[in-house]
Amino acid sequence: MCCSGSGRGLVFLEIDGDRIVRELRAGEELIVDSGNLVAFSALIAYEIQMVKGVGNVLFGGEGLFNTRLTGPGQVILQTQNFGDMANRVGALAPSKSSVNDGIAEAVADIFN
Numbered sequence: 001m002c003c004s005g006s007g008r009g010l011v012f013l014e015i016d017g018d019r020i021v022r023e024l025r026a027g028e029e030l031i032v033d034s035g036n037l038v039a040f041s042a043l044i045a046y047e048i049q050m051v052k053g054v055g056n057v058l059f060g061g062e063g064l065f066n067t068r069l070t071g072p073g074q075v076i077l078q079t080q081n082f083g084d085m086a087n088r089v090g091a092l093a094p095s096k097s098s099v100n101d102g103i104a105e106a107v108a109d110i111f112n
Contacts, residue, residue, distance in 0.1 A: 004042070013038055017080030024071025032077060034065045041073035
């Protein structure tokens with residue numbers, strides 16, 4: 001998919017939410033939202049699939065693509081993908097109007 005590593009040493013992975021480690025047996029399949037996939041071992045076969053059905057795309061609440069993983073090997077998943085995390089953080093951020101209102105109040109206080 002994106003990156004690979006080999007050799008001796010440590011690898012650091014950035015994971016949003018909790019980490020889930022699955023050990024797949026030979027021929028065992030796992031289908032996951034691509035945004036929740038963190039890493040998998042070299043023996044894992046993978047295939048990217050577009051989500052089928054307009055209803056699933058519009059109302060499923062998931063991404064447009066799933067990844068089918070086939071063992072044997074180890075798969076590491078995250079419980080929260082980056083898009084979900086960004087939406088949650090964005091919902092907590094102050095809106096532009098509330099920031100501007102705060103600045104206007106501070107300026108008004110100076111002159112009063």
